[in-house]
Amino acid sequence: MPKSFIARSIFILCIALIVAAAAFIGMKVFDQKPTSNQSGALIGGPFNLVDHTGKAVTEKDFLGKYMLIYYGYTYCPDVCPTSLTLLSGAMDIVEEKDPELAKQITPVFITVDPERDTVSAMNDYVENFYPTMVGLTGTTEQVSAAAKAYRVFYQKAESEESNEYLMDHSSITYLIGPDGLYAKHYGHGTESDKMAASLIEILSN
Template identity: 40%
Template sequence: MNRHAMHYLSPLRSCRAAVIALACAAALPLTACQQPAESPPLEGAQIGGPFTLIDKAGKTVRWDDFKGRWRIVYFGYTFCPDACPMDVQQMMRGFRKFEQEHADKAAKVQPIFITIDPARDTPAVVGQWTAAFSPRLLGLTGTKQQVDVAVKAFAAYYRRGEDTPGGYLMDHSRIAYLMDPDGKPIAMLPVDQSGDAVAAELAKWVR
């Protein structure tokens, strides 16, 4: 917004503030004095949907199994040399801080890591990798077809990258989605910033 627009809007804002103040002073219902709640950044986005994967024990896990719980969903792979470990570390560091400050709300949240490299990320490998970050982090894998269904549902991206002496790399999106108890997208957690930023975003939206 330019300065001229801000100049012309300022009297309207002052007038609106005065009306709200008068309404509160007149003891009108509390709802008349409250500002509109901020809408979730991802409200209405076509992100999330059914999938069927398996956990570290080889047990089938479906998206609907988490109905009624908040969810954090991150796509990556365990052989990732840098990005995934850093993102997941900040994600779980933020979650731990949120858990310490809001234990009751954190109990309703399930952090989930979904591999985009099922050829190497077996249930055992994913389970061991996620456990290094937190026992609360659920690692999921499956067949390539099963993983692709989840990737498409969450508008994520991946492709096989360049070969390396140790195997190969994977190019992929780096997003930690916060989903509500109905499985609808709420926000992208700032895993590229810090654990504190992640904790603050969780505290802002999880109810």
């Protein structure tokens, strides 16, 4: 048998083995389960903050229940109170229709203005909304890390005419599952009844 034929056969066999190995590895890679959630959204993550009672908390303290999270600040003149009122209204509707379902959700308000939003300020503020709402604050670094985990934009908008300042920030309400993974989000202005219907559907499945 010619040596050239043998060499060509060995070469073809090697190529076939390489292709088969690559295919096997590819199947294993694509067969892996997602590390975040089925939607692939990279929203949410670990945080170290302080609640409105002065207790240090992390994301692990909320595992086992859904979190309905909104980022804002207590000095916010309109956007934040409007959003938190709609969120609270949604919780009221869920509670009215299914009290046990409502107990599975913890509304959470996280500040983007830690300089002014002290524990005391957060405590006074969350009292105006849903009874079980948790207010979270922390150091500038802690709040920044938590905001980055949720892809929240915020920045100080200082005024030359006053020592007071406002905060520019995104206005989104996030639903995080009992496993700590992102489940859904609601844009600014989502009506209470629509949010409530969505929450009931998600928690009932």
